[in-house]
Amino acid sequence: MRNQSLTGFALHQRKYRERSYILHFFSQEFGRVDGVIRQTPPSLYHLSILQATGKAELKNFSQLDVQGQPFYLQQKALFAGFYLNEILLRLLPLEEAMPATYQAYIFTLEQLKQLPKNDPKDLQLKIILRQFEQIFLEELGYAIDYFADSLGNQIDPAQFYLFIPQEGFIPNIQPRGFSGKELLLLGQDQQIRSENVALLAKLYRTILTELLGNKPLKSRQLWVSQQQYS
Structure with missing residues (x-):
């Protein structure tokens, strides 16, 4: 340059x-x-x-x-901002344009700035973060196929699955992980809503944990500490 x-x-x-x-x-x-x-x-x-x-x-x-004024983030929105910056710092490839993530970052900061003080169970905050993670992970190359397992077989609504980031959904004989019914519903409507935000949080955390490795997120530790003392 x-x-x-x-x-x-x-x-x-x-x-x-x-x-x-x-x-x-x-x-x-x-x-x-x-x-x-x-x-x-x-x-x-x-x-x-x-x-x-x-x-x-x-x-x-x-x-x-x-340029202009910064996005003023307060209280829980500020911790969310720390989280965004930390996963970007650790996962963005160096000197490679990420246009969808860049636009999503600005949009997310705007949403966090307007986060309502009365946010029962932090639901709106969780939706905002899951929306950003979805776009970021897709642009990193981790788009999720909710209709087929790791072998290319159709997802069975009566089956349970484990998710392996490098492979996909693997059938699980134990009734734990993700149910096929849940996955098919996510695939049919990938909008992040209150009824599926917890499931997506579990799924995206699985991918992010794999990508981030053993080093824990400092922003997550700060969030846990804040929750304990609030």
């Missing part, structure tokens, strides 16, 4: 040497781009434009220009 203009959002930054920062930036043009910036980096959830130069994985960032 040479004086490449990037529009996007800071995912994470950390101090680097005396007056610089390493900035992980989610851009509209090239997805995640990492670089060194020699000025105060943009705040989280604040649309920004900067210039990137360099052939190595770590670019030089300059000419930072923040």
